[in-house]
Amino acid sequence: MDLFQHSINVILKNQHPEGAYIASPSFETYHFCWLRDGSFIAYSMDQVGQHASAAAFYRWVGRVITRYAAKVDVLEGMLKRGERPDHTAILNTRFTLEGFEEARSDEGEWGNFQVDGYGSWLWGLAEHVKKTGDLALLLELVEPIKASVRYLQLVWQLPNYDCWEEHPEYLHPYSLASIYGGLIAVAAWSALPQLADCTQRAEALAGEIKRFLATYAIHEGRYIKHLHPAQKGQLPKPVLKSGVDASLLGLALPYAVFDLTDPIVETTIQSVEKDLLLPGGGVYRYKEDVYYGGGEWILLTAWLGWYYALTGRKDQAREMLKWIEGTAAPNGDLAEQVSDHQLAPEHFEPWVEKWGPVASPLLWSHAMTLILQKAIEG
Structure with a gap:
């Protein structure tokens, strides 16, 4: 099985005609498109030369944001009045493949307020x-770009769900890093008169977020998973019990808030390796993970391998890729996680009873594997 070509095929086959990427076609709960997953999937398509696929996704996002951009006005009004934003004011993290908000009755259980x-x-x-x-694509998307920057200005200091859709009571360095990465990208478009005002605001806010992370998101020499938001005159502070999380890779790669060789980044990676990398295996999300028993995540293993490839550790990157290849189903599909060495095996069956078997294929897993393969080649 040629995993490289199979991964491309899985992604292209499961891209909706409108441009959305379904998270997993065989897992009903994931029959939506997440902006987070989709952005990495589109990035992987660009890495392998499938630029039309990536462009279709970004156009889809542009249409979605345009459809719901009026919510940003509602949000601004609520914040000015000191009200807590609700679903009428926040932009969702996931949408139907046609680009609409999904109708769910369990918003409290599976919240949509995720900013990354x-x-x-x-x-x-x-x-x-x-x-x-x-x-031309950039100019086509000027209005949704502006709406996104304005939205991020309003929400970046509000507690929200993290990238694992948990802990809505906190701020999350990974989420803040993704905002930084987006804003600093917008700032680079200052030569475009259509975005002139927007790029200035984006650059200023990106700098503020970087200073915020450098000031508040460090504990014992490494970056931390969660922060208590500022409230009633109290400054933000680390949630000390939150430990290390593999998503903290994002602070350096790809969002480049801090350099790959930044000492605190390196200490954080060492914590990931010590606490979350199974010797000879894959990477866990975090030590307390109970979702489907807390298995090793293929996309996170590829992410760590990507870091290795870009920091001169190609042999270790190849080890990550070899492990991933060994997890593939006979048809080449890659799952969300591997259940051979679970952190909390007693929680596996309850999740299977609730939602069925582990999601497979997961497009984000295939995307990160493609990214890793291209990084090793590079």
Whole structure:
């Protein structure tokens, strides 16, 4: 099985005609498109030369944001009045493949207020334009770009769900890093008169977020998973019990808030390796993970391998890829996680009873594997 070509085929086959990427075609709960997943999937398509696929996704996001941009006005009004934003004011993290908000009755259980995807799509769009030189697409998306920047200005200090759709009571360095990555990408478009005011605001806010992370998101020499938001005169502070999380890779790669060789980044990676990398295996999300028993995540293993490839550790990157290849189903599909060495095996069956078997294929897993393969080649 040629996993490289199979991964491309899985992604292209499961892209909706409108441009959305379904998270997993065989897992009903994931029959939506997340901006977070989709941005990495589109990035992988650009890495392998499937630029039309990536462009279709960014156009889809642009249409979605345009459809719901009036919510940003509602949000601004609520915040000015000191009201807590509700579903009428926040932009969702996931949408139907046709580009609409999904109808669910369990918003409290599976909240939609996650801000990282709106940074991710700006970052991914910028990478697409760098790769293709498609300024026409950029100009086509001026209004949703502006709406995204305005939205991120309003929400970045509000507690929201993290990238694992948990802990809505906190701020999350990964999410803030994704916002930084998107804003700093927008700031680079200052030569475009259509975005002149927007790029200035984006650059200023990106700098503020970087200072915020450097000031509040460090504990014991490494970056931390969650932050208590500022409230009633109290400054933000780390949630000390939150430990290390593999998503903290994002602070350096791809969002480049801090350099790959930044000492605190390196200490954070060492914590990931010590606490979350199974020797000879894959990477866990975090030590307390109970979702489907807390298995090793293929996309996170590829992400760590990507970091290795870009920091001169190609042999370790190849080890990550070899492990991933060994997890593939006979048809080449890659799952969300591998259940051979679970952190909390007693939680596996309850999740299977609730939602069925582990999602497979997961398009984000295939995307990150493609990214890793191209990074090793590079």
